[in-house]
Amino acid sequence: MANSASDEKSYSDLSSGRRWFLLILASIGSSIIYAPAYLKAVFYDPLQKALGVTNTELGAVFGAYAITALICYLPSGILADKIRMRTLSSVGFISTAVLTFFYAMLPNLTVLYLIFILMGVTTILIWWGVRYKLVRLVSEEDAYPKRIGLSYGIYGVAGLLIGLVSTAIVAMVGENLNLGVSIYLYFLSAVILILGILSWLFIPKFAGEIKTEGGFSLVEFTQAFRDPVVWIAAISLFFVYFFYTGVTYTTPYMTGVLGVSLAAATVVANIRNYGITLLSGPIFGWIAAKTRPSVTIAIGSLVFVAALLVMMYLPTGPSVMVIACVLVVLLGFIANGAFGVVSAQLTEGKVPLGYFGAATGLLSVIGFLPDTFSSTWFGSIMDAQTDAAGNVAASAYQQIFWILIGAAVLAAVFSLVLYLYLRATRARAEAKAETVPVA
Template sequence: MTCWRNKMNQWIRLCFLILGGGTIYKLSSIKDVFYVPMQEDWGLTNTQIGLGFTAYAIVQTIGYFGSMAIADRFSKKILLPVGLIGVSLCGAYLSTLPSFTGYLVAFCGMALFGEVFYWPVLLKAVRLLGSKQEQGRMFGFLEAGRGVVDVIIASGALFVFVQFGEGKEGMQAGLIYYTLTTLLVGVITYFIVDDDDKIEAGKSSADANKEIIEGIKQVIKCPNLWLAASSIFFVYAAYCGLTYFIPFLKQIYAIPVAMVGAYGIINQYGLKMVGGPIGGFLADKVFKSPIRYLKWSFLAATIAMIVFIQLPHESMSVMFGLIATLGFGAIIFTQRAIFFAPMEEIGTPRKYAGSAMAFACIIGYLPAMFAYTLYGYFLDTFEGIEGFSYVFYMMAGFSFCGFICATTLVKRLKNQSITSSDQELINETA
C-alpha cells in the first residue's frame, strides 16, 4: 500500500512539473504557430526571426553557467514560479509587436527566465523522481505530457488567432492569450510545488558555496558527460530544422496559412505525445539504455532525411509531403524525449544533478545559437527547393555526427563496465 502511494505521489508531482514545462515555452516558440504572420504582419524576414533565437541562445548559453550554481543552491518552489512569471512579463511586451530591437530584447528576457531559472531545475526535479531504470520513461512522459499541454494551449492560440481575423490583431490576441496562460500557471506552481532540500542545509553559506563549486568541477571533468551532452547537441541541431518544414510545405506544396498553423501544432507539439512514450519505452524496455537507443535512432534519422531529400517534392501530393515530414519529426521527438535520460546512465552524482543538467544544457542547446540563423540564411539566399535541400542535408549531417558520438559513448560505457566487473572479481578472489 505504501509503495503504491509513493508511486502515485511520484506521478502526481511529475504532472505538476509537466504543466509548467508545457506552458513556459509557448511564447518563445511563437514561430511554431505564427511563423507566416510574423513575416506578413510583423514584417520580419527569415533571417530576423532566426536572429531572435540566436539572441535567445546567447543568453541561454551564458546563463546556464549561472544555472550550474543556482540549480542546486535554491529551491524549485522559488525558481520554477519565478521563471514562469518572468516569461509572462516578457510576453506582455512582445504582444505589442515591438520593433526588431524590441523583439530581440523580449527573446533575451524569455531566455533568462525560461532557461536560466527554470529548465535545469525542472530537469533536475524529473531526474530525482525516478530510479536509474525509470529514467527513459520519466523523461519520455515529461515530453509526452508537455506535448498534451502544448497542443491544448497552442490550439487555443490558433483559435484566438482565427477569431480575431488571422492578421495582425489575431497574432496579438494569440500572444496575449499565451501571456495570461503562462502567468496563471506560474501562480499555481508557487502554491502547488513543494519545497526541497538544498545543498546549503546544515551548512554555512560559505561552505555551501564551496561545495557547489566542487560539484561543478567534478561535473565538467567527466568525459562521459561531455559525450552525452554532445549527443543532445546533435539531436537539437536536427530538431531546429523541423521548423522549416512549415515554410517548406507552404512554398513547395502550397498549403493554406490556417493549415500551416495546424501543421505547426502537430509537428512541434503533437509529435511529443507520440515520441515521448515511444522513446521512453524503447530506451528502457527494448534497448535497455537511452544511449544505445540514441545511437541507432541517429542512424535511422540520417538515412530517412537523405531519402526524403531525393523525393520529387514538386510533383508529389500534399498528403504524402505531410506524412513524410511528420515521420521524420517523430524520430527526432523520440530522441528529444530521452536525450537527458543518460545523465543517470553515465553515473553523474545525484547530489550534483542540477549542475550536471545545467552543463548538459550548455553544450546541448548550443545549436540554438546558430542553427536557426544558419538555416534562415540559406532559405533567404537560395530560392525554392534548393534552399530547403541545403537545410535538409545539414540536418542529415548533424544526425550522422550524433551517431558517431553516441557510438563512442556506448563503447566507453561498455569498457568501463568490463573494467568494473574485473575489479570486483579481483576483490572477491583476494
C-alpha cells in the same frame, strides 16, 4: 508553508497523486514556458509578417535569446543545486509571463531584442534547472528514463492543446496576422502566470534537493566537468538538438514549396512539434528503459536521416502532398523522441544526484549551442535564395536539410561512443573486482 526542516518531503513522503501532479506541472511548464520564445516553430510566416522583419532578422532575434541561454545554462544547473524548486519554478514562470505580455504588443526590433534577452534569463537561468531535477525528485533513479519519456508525452499534450488554440486563432482572424499573433501571446502570458501560482502553492520543499554548505562554490561544476559521461552526452545532445530544432523548417517548406495552405501547415506543424510527442516521448522512453538511451538515440537518428532523404527527393505537387505531411510528422516523431531521452544518458552513466543539476547545466551549454547560430544561418540561406516576390527557392531548403542529415549522423556516432565507453568502463570495473583478494 513553514520553513522548518521537518516540512521537507522525500520521494516516499509524497502520495502517488502528488508525484503525478508535480510530474505533470513540470512537463506542461516545459512546453508552455518556451512557447513564446520558440513561436516561429509553429507560427513562422504569421510571426515574421506581424513583426515586420526579414528571415535573417527573425533568426537574429532568436539568436540573441540563444546566446543569453548559452551563458545561463551552466549557472542554471548550479542554481538548481542551491535553490529550491518551488522558488525557481514560480519566479521563472511569473517573470516570463510578464515578458510575454510585452511581446504580445508586437514591439519594434530593438525592444524585441531586449525582451528575448530577458526571456533567456527567466526561462533558462531561473527555470531551466527545474524540469529535469523535479522529474528526478519525483522518480526512482532506475525509473528516470521511463519518467522523462512520459514527461515528454505530457509535454506533447500541453503543446497540442496550445497549438489547437493557435490554429483556431489563425482561422478566426483570417488575414489580420498582427491581431492573431497578439491574441495568442496574450493567451500564453495568462497560462504561464497560472503555472507560476500553482508552482508556489504545490511544489514542496524536498529533502536533499539543495546543498547548504559551501555557498555558491563551483565544486559541483568541477565534478561534472571531470565526468566523461557528461561531455559525451553533451556532444550527443548538440547534434540531436540541431536536427530536433532544424526540422521546424519543414513548415515554411510545406507552404512555400509544396503549396500547403497556412491553416493546414499550422495543424501539421503542431502535430509534428507537440501532438506526436504524445506517442514519441513515452515510446522512446520505454525503449530506452528496456535497452539503453544511447542505443535508442543512435537508431532513431539514423531513421531520421532515411526519412528526410525520402522527403527531399519526393516530387512536388498535389499528388504527394499527403505523403509529405506524413513524412513531416514522422520526422517530428523521431526528433522529439530522441531529444526526449537525451538527458537519460546521464542516468545511464550513473551521474550522481549531488551534481546532477550542474551536469544538466554543462550538458545544456554544449547541447543547446546550435540555437546561437542555426536560426541566423538558416535564415540567411533562405534570404539569399529569395526572389523579388518573397518566395524562397526549394534549393535553400535542400541545403538546410543536408545540414540536418549531417547532424543526425553525428548524433548517432556520439551516442554509440557513449554506449561503447560505458561498456568498456564496466568491463574494467568487473576485471578489477575479480583481481581483489577475498579477505
